[in-house]
Structure formats: C-alpha cells, structure tokens
Amino acid sequence: MATGRTHRPATRSRGIPEATVARLPLYLRALTALSERSVPTVSSEELAAAAGVNSAKLRKDFSYLGSYGTRGVGYDVEYLVYQISRELGLTQDWPVVIVGIGNLGAALANYGGFASRGFRVAALIDADPAMAGKPVAGIPVQHTDDLEKIIDDNGVSIGVIATPAGAAQQVCDRLVAAGVTSILNFAPTVLSVPEGVDVRKVDLSIELQILAFHEQRKAGEEAAADGAGPVAAARKKSADKGPDGDVPAVMPA
Amino acid sequence: MATGRTHRPATRSRGIPEATVARLPLYLRALTALSERSVPTVSSEELAAAAGVNSAKLRKDFSYLGSYGTRGVGYDVEYLVYQISRELGLTQDWPVVIVGIGNLGAALANYGGFASRGFRVAALIDADPAMAGKPVAGIPVQHTDDLEKIIDDNGVSIGVIATPAGAAQQVCDRLVAAGVTSILNFAPTVLSVPEGVDVRKVDLSIELQILAFHEQRKAGEEAAADGAGPVAAARKKSADKGPDGDVPAVMPA
DNA sequence: CCATCTTTGTGCACGCGTTCACAAAGACAT
DNA sequence: ATGTCTTTGTGAACGCGTGCACAAAGATGG
Structure with missing residues (x-):
C-alpha cells in the first residue's frame, strides 16, 4: 500500500517487482515454520499452499531471486530462508524508534514480531513529559526533545509513527530531517515526505x-x-x- | 500499507474496482476535514493533493460512483461526503467484536477511529478467564466460550482477530461458523476461510x-x-x- | 544408459489499474 | 447571447501483475 514513489519507470528497483517483495515476508514466515519442523525440502505447490498463494506465482517470484530450486525435488528450506532473509535485508540489524507511546505505541513496543527478525526497538519516544523515564516493554520512554539525538546516536533509519493524527506530520518531518528514510505510519493521515523516503501506512479505520x-x-x-x-x-x-x-x-x- | 487481500472470486463489486474502493476512505477523510472547515466545494486537483493521489485517478474513481461534480466548479463537499459514506455502507451501524484482548486488542478497543464512523465495538472477547469481566475501554471482556452467543445476540458480521498466531485460525473458524463474514486479521498467520468471507490482514512484521x-x-x-x-x-x-x-x-x- | 516421472522455470496472453489528453459542460463576464 | 475560462468526465494507450501451460532439467528406477 504505501511506498514512496516517483513517476519514473526507468530502472526497476532491483529487477524485483514490488508485488513480489511484498510476498517475500509471507514465504519467509512459512519457510521458517517448516525449518522449525526440520523439513528439509519443499515443493512450490506445498509452500504456495502454506503461504496462501498460487504456486505459479510463487515460482515466478523466486525466479526473480535466482534459480534456487531443484527440478523434480523442490526447494531447500534452509537455503531459501537464508536467501530471502538476505534479499530482504534481514541479515543485518535494523534499529527502530517508535514515536508516540499511547495504547498503540505500547502495543507495538511489546510486539514480539519486531525483535524476532532483524528489528530492534532502539528507543521509545513520546511528547508527554510525564511519560519520560517510564519503562514500556522494558525500555524507558524518552522525550521528543531528544528525538534528533536519539536517531543520530543509534543510527536509526526506520521510524514508526503511532502518534495522534495531528502530530504525525510534524514528527515525520523531524524524523526525516534527522536522517530517517523509512517510515511506518499508524496515524490516520497522509504524510508528505521528500523523494527518497519510503512511507508505508497502516490504517485500521x-x-x-x-x-x-x-x-x-x-x-x-x-x-x-x-x-x-x-x-x-x-x-x-x-x-x-x-x-x-x-x-x-x-x-x- | 498493510493490507492483504484475499481472492475476490466471482461477482465484481458492483462495478466499482477494488482499487477504487480502497481509496474511498482516503477521500472521505480528506472531505471530512474540509467539511469541518466549512469549505463548500473542492476541485479534483485540490482534493487529490489532500488525499495524496493523482487528480485524474480521483476523477475516475468518482466517475464510478456517478457524476457528482460540476464542471468549472468542482465537487460539493457535503454532498460527496454523503455519497461516499453511503457507498461504503457507513450510514448504517456496524457492530464489531474484537477477539484477543492483549496489548494490541486493548489498543484497538481504545482506538477512537472505530466508533467515529459507523463502527461500534459490540464486545471484547478473550480466552483468558482472568480477563473476564475486566473492563477495557469501558467494555467488560467476555470469555471465548460465549463467542457464538455474543455474535448472534448482537448481529455481528465483522470480527477483528488480535490473538496470538496459534489461536487465530481456530478463532476464525468459530467466528465464521457463528455468522461473521468479514474479518480483519492482526495475527501473523494466513487464514483459511470459506468462499463468501472477506479477510483483510494487517501485519506489522x-x-x-x-x-x-x-x-x-x-x-x-x-x-x-x-x-x-x-x-x-x-x-x-x-x-x-x-x-x-x-x-x-x-x-x- | 535409457525411460519415466516429478517439479522447476518461464513464454505468453489476458485483465486490471494508472495516466494522459481532450472534448463536453457549465460558470461567468461582457 | 456569445465568448472565454475553468474543471469535469472519459476514451484510449500503456504497463504491471497474474495464471496457464509447457518445455527443460534433474531425480529415480530398471
């Protein structure tokens, strides 16, 4: 749903279609489950069923990554987990800041899915002085005043906005100015960002x-x-x- | 964004493309803001900018609803708000149940965006007996055992799943069996549902x-x-x- | 080594969505 | 009325994503 964009169809991202990128995490999840069950190989048909997609689509998706399968056998689970993880950039550590520690922000901070794979909650930030120092999910909340310093000190490039709609654009601007180039926005607002910054939005409403x-x-x-x-x-x-x-x-x- | 779509089989949604339907809430939000500022009319160019889309796309989207604009002037804000609301089915009341009252479920229960427009949290359901009776967002949590009765009594057709991944499919099956035909899934799992049931997923990871x-x-x-x-x-x-x-x-x- | 069977990788066609570009429609001034 | 100006509504072209269907590749068995 929401990625920064331009009107330049010139060079494709990396040869990998956006639609495929969006499905890779899905495959990765299914593969991880298989891996935990020590399943050595899996066919496109089986994996597709587990991921809830068409098998032809899955094979085509994988073909963009390379020829990692063996005809007559299927795909090596462990190898594929590694390849997809690498392609998605999950083999490295991504420090993330969450701005806006209300109900939703706290829920996100507690969400296990973050830490599980490559992502690390580097800091929690809130504008309420009363929140400062209070630990949420074991991490002390810091005040918005220190936002720029926090981003800089931790080398954060991914920010999560969970503030009220009214504060979102302002927070966004500060994050971007501080060096954040990818934003996951939970606030019900359209964010304006300069070119080169990716924004994805999650909107319950x-x-x-x-x-x-x-x-x-x-x-x-x-x-x-x-x-x-x-x-x-x-x-x-x-x-x-x-x-x-x-x-x-x-x-x- | 964060939406996942499940296959949309036969009947085309009344001639309105799915992509357009997905943007209508965005337009509605922008229009509501204009309405609150008492702006009488708006051009496709202005509204498109506010919603963050291409103006030609916006005009085409609206053309699926009918000819509600006036050439040389633009669109009547109030009238358009009404038309879109009606098209989206927001002029009626939608009772919703949230299953799984953990951090996320509680955050959703407290989320103002629900009640704001047509949606009403009819009940909160959790499998933990210790949660039963405890009020969250002013609504007492009920136990999973009563799920079917709650759905039936309240005429619920939309369910929100915020349980751990392991419980999601089971909860989903019970919701569907009880009569729910639309599900918003926050659990990191692929849900299997019979034809005729819509599932949208929101996956932070x-x-x-x-x-x-x-x-x-x-x-x-x-x-x-x-x-x-x-x-x-x-x-x-x-x-x-x-x-x-x-x-x-x-x-x- | 050859035959057969399984499964991948992909060429191709089709449909949806996006965008351009413009004629038609109405507002407004003269 | 008539002309000009603004903005809508849409025909048409284009590109992307999807799914079919099949040939190529490798495994397996005799």
Missing part, C-alpha cells in the same frame, strides 16, 4: 471501511437474489436493516 | 520487512554511487511503486 463496503454488498446481494448466495447465503442475522429504498442496488443491470 | 528491503536497496545504491549526503544519494535514483495507496510526491513547504 480504512481497513474496516473496506470490509464494510463488501459487507454491505453481500447483504444487498443476499436480499436481492435470495437463496442463491455462495456460502449458504451467509447468515440472516446480519440484521435485517432492510428498510427503505436506497438498497445498495446490486442488480446486475 | 511484513510492513517492516518491506521497508527494510527498500532501506537496504537505498543503502546499497548510496554506497555504490558514492556521492554526497545520505538523503542526496537516495534521491538520485528512486522510482518504485506500491501496490496500493501511495505517498504524495509533493514536497513539504
């Missing part, structure tokens, strides 16, 4: 709204063509708010 | 890994094409694109 759209559509279809629904006509409990005209009008023309 | 990939690429280029400052080097080559939303290429003043 948007996700829910997209689900609501489809939910509404399903409800409309159910009402319209009752009895021919895909999965047992879903349920009827979804509240029969069926009042008034203005029904989603899903009629197939 | 994956987002970070994608950022790490680009960060590594930038670092490599910087080292190779050794030039000036850090940002300056990253600036010389950029070009990449995101699958979904994106970031405005506009420079901050």
Whole structure:
C-alpha cells in the first residue's frame, strides 16, 4: 500500500517487482515454520499452499531471486530462508524508534514480531513529559526533545509513527530531517515526505471501511437474489436493516 | 500499507474496482476535514493533493460512483461526503467484536477511529478467564466460550482477530461458523476461510520487512554511487511503486 | 544408459489499474 | 447571447501483475 514513489519507470528497483517483495515476508514466515519442523525440502505447490498463494506465482517470484530450486525435488528450506532473509535485508540489524507511546505505541513496543527478525526497538519516544523515564516493554520512554539525538546516536533509519493524527506530520518531518528514510505510519493521515523516503501506512479505520463496503454488498446481494448466495447465503442475522429504498442496488443491470 | 487481500472470486463489486474502493476512505477523510472547515466545494486537483493521489485517478474513481461534480466548479463537499459514506455502507451501524484482548486488542478497543464512523465495538472477547469481566475501554471482556452467543445476540458480521498466531485460525473458524463474514486479521498467520468471507490482514512484521528491503536497496545504491549526503544519494535514483495507496510526491513547504 | 516421472522455470496472453489528453459542460463576464 | 475560462468526465494507450501451460532439467528406477 504505501511506498514512496516517483513517476519514473526507468530502472526497476532491483529487477524485483514490488508485488513480489511484498510476498517475500509471507514465504519467509512459512519457510521458517517448516525449518522449525526440520523439513528439509519443499515443493512450490506445498509452500504456495502454506503461504496462501498460487504456486505459479510463487515460482515466478523466486525466479526473480535466482534459480534456487531443484527440478523434480523442490526447494531447500534452509537455503531459501537464508536467501530471502538476505534479499530482504534481514541479515543485518535494523534499529527502530517508535514515536508516540499511547495504547498503540505500547502495543507495538511489546510486539514480539519486531525483535524476532532483524528489528530492534532502539528507543521509545513520546511528547508527554510525564511519560519520560517510564519503562514500556522494558525500555524507558524518552522525550521528543531528544528525538534528533536519539536517531543520530543509534543510527536509526526506520521510524514508526503511532502518534495522534495531528502530530504525525510534524514528527515525520523531524524524523526525516534527522536522517530517517523509512517510515511506518499508524496515524490516520497522509504524510508528505521528500523523494527518497519510503512511507508505508497502516490504517485500521480504512481497513474496516473496506470490509464494510463488501459487507454491505453481500447483504444487498443476499436480499436481492435470495437463496442463491455462495456460502449458504451467509447468515440472516446480519440484521435485517432492510428498510427503505436506497438498497445498495446490486442488480446486475 | 498493510493490507492483504484475499481472492475476490466471482461477482465484481458492483462495478466499482477494488482499487477504487480502497481509496474511498482516503477521500472521505480528506472531505471530512474540509467539511469541518466549512469549505463548500473542492476541485479534483485540490482534493487529490489532500488525499495524496493523482487528480485524474480521483476523477475516475468518482466517475464510478456517478457524476457528482460540476464542471468549472468542482465537487460539493457535503454532498460527496454523503455519497461516499453511503457507498461504503457507513450510514448504517456496524457492530464489531474484537477477539484477543492483549496489548494490541486493548489498543484497538481504545482506538477512537472505530466508533467515529459507523463502527461500534459490540464486545471484547478473550480466552483468558482472568480477563473476564475486566473492563477495557469501558467494555467488560467476555470469555471465548460465549463467542457464538455474543455474535448472534448482537448481529455481528465483522470480527477483528488480535490473538496470538496459534489461536487465530481456530478463532476464525468459530467466528465464521457463528455468522461473521468479514474479518480483519492482526495475527501473523494466513487464514483459511470459506468462499463468501472477506479477510483483510494487517501485519506489522511484513510492513517492516518491506521497508527494510527498500532501506537496504537505498543503502546499497548510496554506497555504490558514492556521492554526497545520505538523503542526496537516495534521491538520485528512486522510482518504485506500491501496490496500493501511495505517498504524495509533493514536497513539504 | 535409457525411460519415466516429478517439479522447476518461464513464454505468453489476458485483465486490471494508472495516466494522459481532450472534448463536453457549465460558470461567468461582457 | 456569445465568448472565454475553468474543471469535469472519459476514451484510449500503456504497463504491471497474474495464471496457464509447457518445455527443460534433474531425480529415480530398471
């Protein structure tokens, strides 16, 4: 969903399509699980099923990395884990700062997924002076005033913004000015960043709204063509708010 | 971003492309901000800038909804807010349950974005008996045993999974069996659901890994094409694109 | 060494999404 | 009315991603 971009289709990132990059972590997770079960090799079919994708797509994705499979056998799990990790840059340590230690920020700080692979929470930063020094997830919260110094001292290049929407752009600007070039934004705002800085956003509200759209559509279809629904006509409990005209009008023309 | 989509089978979402649906919440947010500032009308150019997208794309997106603009003037803010809200199904109330009240689940329960627009946290559910009855965000946590009853009593069709990965599929199966047809999954696992059920996933770990990939690429280029400052080097080559939303290429003043 | 079987790697076609560019539509001034 | 100016709505081209289908590559067995 959100990557810094330009309008220059010139040289492709690294020959690796963005869509493929987005799936590599998925493959890596499935492979890691196999590795823990000491499975030596896996076929594209099996791995694809575990990752929830099409096997042809998986093979094509891997082909961008190189020919790491053996025909008639499959892929060596350990080797593939290493190759993907290396490609994603997970063989090195990435210090990360989290700015905005509210409910969400604290949850992120406690999230095991961070430390698990390459990422290390270098610092927690909050604008509330009352938070300063208070430990969250074993890490003392530091004040926003020291943001630049923290970034610099720790060589941080990835920042996570979990502040209220109103403060996000300001925090973003300071992070970028201090040298951060990748930002994961949880605040419900569109961030403006200079070229060369990547921003990805995670927006709970948007996700829910997209689900609501489809939910509404399903409800409309159910009402319209009752009895021919895909999965047992879903349920009827979804509240029969069926009042008034203005029904989603899903009629197939 | 952080969304994962699950295959969208047959019926095209009412003629509205999925990519457009994903942007509607973004437009809605920008429009709401304009509405609060009592701005009467807005041009596609202005609104596009506020939402961080291309103006032509915005106009095409709106064209799927209908001709709500006035040539030479722009769009009526209030009217557009209403139309988009209606299209997204936000004019009705969506009861939502959150399963897994750990750090993340609690953060979600406290997240204002839920209640703000159409969504209502109907119940919080956790497997830990010790949590039962304990209020989180003013709502008492209920035990997993009552999941089916809670879904049924409240007519819930949207569920949020914030459990550990190991419990996610099981919880998902129970939600679906109980009648939930839309799921927002925060657990780092691929969920299997029957046809007709929508799943969107939000995966912090994956987002970070994608950022790490680009960060590594930038670092490599910087080292190779050794030039000036850090940002300056990253600036010389950029070009990449995101699958979904994106970031405005506009420079901050 | 040859035959057969399995699985990879990929050429190709198709469809979706993005973007450009412009005609049509309306506002506004004269 | 008429002309000019602004902005929408969209036809068309293009590029990316997806999935099919198959040939090539290697394993395996006789």
